[in-house]
Amino acid sequence: MPRTRSLPLALCASISSLALVAGCGTDSGAAEEEAEASVGPAVPAYVSRPDLTAPDIEITPAAGAPEADGTVVLLGPKSEGAPLSGVLIVDETGEPIWIHPTESRSYDVRVQELDGEQVLTWWQGTSPVVGMGVGEFVVVDDSYREIATITTGGDLDPGQADIHEGRLTPDGTALLTAYVKVPADLTTFGGPEDGWVWDNVVQEVDVDTGEVLLSWRSLDHVPLEATKSELPEDGGTEEAPFDYFHVNSVSEDADGSLLVSARNTWAVYDLDRESGEVLWTLGGEESDFDLGEGVEFAWQHDAERQADGTLTMFDNQSEPDIGPTSRGLRLALDEQAKTATLVTEYLPPDPDRLAGSQGSLEQLPNGNVFIGWGSRPFYSEFAADGTLLWDAALGSGDNYRAYRQEWTATPADPPDAVLADGAVHVSWNGATEVDSWRLVAGDDEASAEAGEPVARSGFETELPVDGDPAYLAVEALDADGQVLGSTVLGD
Template identity: 25%
Template sequence: MKIKNLLKIVFLCSILFVSGVFAKQVFASQSKSKKTLTITVNGYDVTLSKEGIFNSQNVKQLNSTNQNSITIKNSKSVNSVKIDDKEINVNDKSTFKLKEISSSSKIKISVMYSGENSYRNYYINSLSKDFPKYTVTANSPYDGDYYLTTHNEEYNFVFKLNNKGNIVFYKEVESNPFDFKKITTDDGKVRYGYLLQDKDSTKRISSVGYSPTYLVILDENYNEINKITMEKNKNIESGTELENHDFIYINDNHYIVSSYQKSKATNIPSNLNKGNSSYVVNSVLQEIKDGKVVWQWESIDHEKLYKESVEQNNFSEKSDTSLDYVHFNSMTIDPKDGNLICSFRNLDEVIKLDRKTGEIIWTLGGLGDEFNLTDNQKFSRQHNARITDDGYITLYDNGVKNKSTRVIKIKLDEENKKVTEYRSYDINDYYKYMGSVQEIDSEKDVFLVGTGGKAGEKQDLVAMEKDFSNDKVYFRFSFKSGESMYRCYKIQ
């Protein structure tokens, strides 16, 4: 009995040994035959090593509106490459077009390596698996694409959706993006731009609600062509970071940008500072043309703004914390006269600035109001002042005073300082921070609203296109994470 058991053990050990040797040989053979394809897709490197649809990989940027570029980096080890069964040039940059971008759509890359006579198939996700989960409904009768950004997600993106709610472009970015939009320059070129948070935390002014950024410009094919910061002028050094709220891009050599700067204020009225020289956040606007500053505006040059501040204005208290007493958050060029209409959240004011002298032309709202707004017409902590094609100002009134957010549309008689028309549209909710509004139909009450953010709450809505006259929503977007979004646009 003992001999039989011993023979069984010897037999099993022999089987295991042979199996081990065989397995080792198989794995060694597989490892030896393993091949790797290194490619660049739309400027970003990708290494493909695992075959099969279940091993599909992400890329940083794709679109279904234009051609996508691809370059084979290890072309010397490759005989042939096909993209979705269409052969491409392995020795030069090639292009391919996507029918769609979706979580279920893959791009097949077939490769025949040197010394082989069959193709190996790799797969790329048309929509990155890192893209945050979202919900969208879209049935708008108005043409245009929606331009949106993520905010504080694990992975951040700028992206656009078509009128059916399908993603047609996305680009993964390394930090929070803001204000992504399509631009048609004054000389007819198509550009795309967004502000990107600078990851260097030492550049941030502490305890202030903003992000240091730089402006990224893409060409008509979504290729990055420029990164823009401030230029040297007065107390501003070249390369100084921007802030995240807005920019105006006139053409490739002409733009208006903004920055927040920590400054020691020496001109605060004595009845406000009681002898204390406070640090404040100086809102700086620069118009740059051909690399030179042609106009610069600074909030600290205007003494009256100190007494009109309604938040972050404890000038008499000694502190190293910078007081964000004006908080610039939007600018737009008035086509009538070329001057700038700007929104300042912590003043509750929209101010028109002379684009030559820097003087304040008029003030709407807040303590400096020159248009005699009624209590119902007054707004608080507003964002995104814009001019419509027919000369109205639209405004996203966050409504901090009444804890009720709304859209405002207002017509001004600037010469006589009068309000000639006024309309408001309730959001039926309260969004304390951020937000935007864009008029979609001037003859009807249709607006695209970026809701902004709630105070410390998750939210189930970040953007909607709504006809307020019949309470009909044509577009609705939200992140499943409950995160917010700074601003959105609809652009043809």
């Protein structure tokens, strides 16, 4: 049974209650998720799917090149001027596998596990305030059928799930974030006594039932004075609340506590899952750790504990600029001595790649590190020691997080095929196991014969046709020559 937990995205009541307005974009933290529009290379055009376009991704090898290891790259490109706003899965060469345009921008596209099965998830909704959203996380199976939507509950209206986090846990729950405006005295910051701020909410929601197991609010545990942001001129009003905290990732720590990254306090917080108490703070104004040389981070994203005990994150260092470039960080934390030491720094190929928003760091199973550069349209892979292996350019637009993961899918819809100029142009949007294509042609279906397989040559493959057969079909084959799907032309 599908788990449909959220309302449709007609979220007028939620939007009204939040009083979301574009004026909040003047806050330094609210520069999140917005990038400069740019004009990229020409986008591919497909005869079989003229409705689809995708970025022409350019990969530059450095100390290596992307390996064909069965993994895919998952992206959510967007922004004015980008050829695609939606979900994009590409192979190691940057060639599209699944192009899925969405009415709204899509965030946090990744492969996760639900009930022991591989699923694909992403956020969709509305983002009337730059850097925040109200919506839901979509869950689809390996045929791209929607099986669930996940959003907030409890003391929050349905459909208030924010763009930043939709992490599924092994216990069948989802970690979500949300923003709620509340009154606050802002005279300390030069603002009004009867001002307004964004309170940041972390929820853990049972996917099956929608029950809220945890609802944590930043103002109950982290004071306004912890912020590194300045109150914008004319900010702190009900129409433009002060974004003092800006939660942007929630993950599980090894002991079951929760690691929460707050961009606008430059800090990572370890939360007790039962009480919500802050067990320790790393970075910011009230750090419980002494930060070693090269450790200090600013405006960071995606803080996660790794299997070796280190803590990784994407260190933006920007908006406003603090350091010369954004970077990936791996830190060793001594929770007894309360010290944080730099283990590895992952630097981009260009010395000034400052990402004013977004970004991610993923630990790959082989020890490599995969980084998405957020508002800068790039993603990169590094060796464990920090050596850059290769760098990919999206050409235009930006992307919240980038992942390199295993994903196997066979779409519910059949392949698309068009006969034009003496050839069949064929594609199967989302299919991951197609190794080759072959034509089946003849006077009728009963007498039709299969031709020789033609190797898949990218998202779309061209198959020459001899003569003018009355019956013509195309078959998708896997690496073992087994038929995965077929389409009869003219049906």
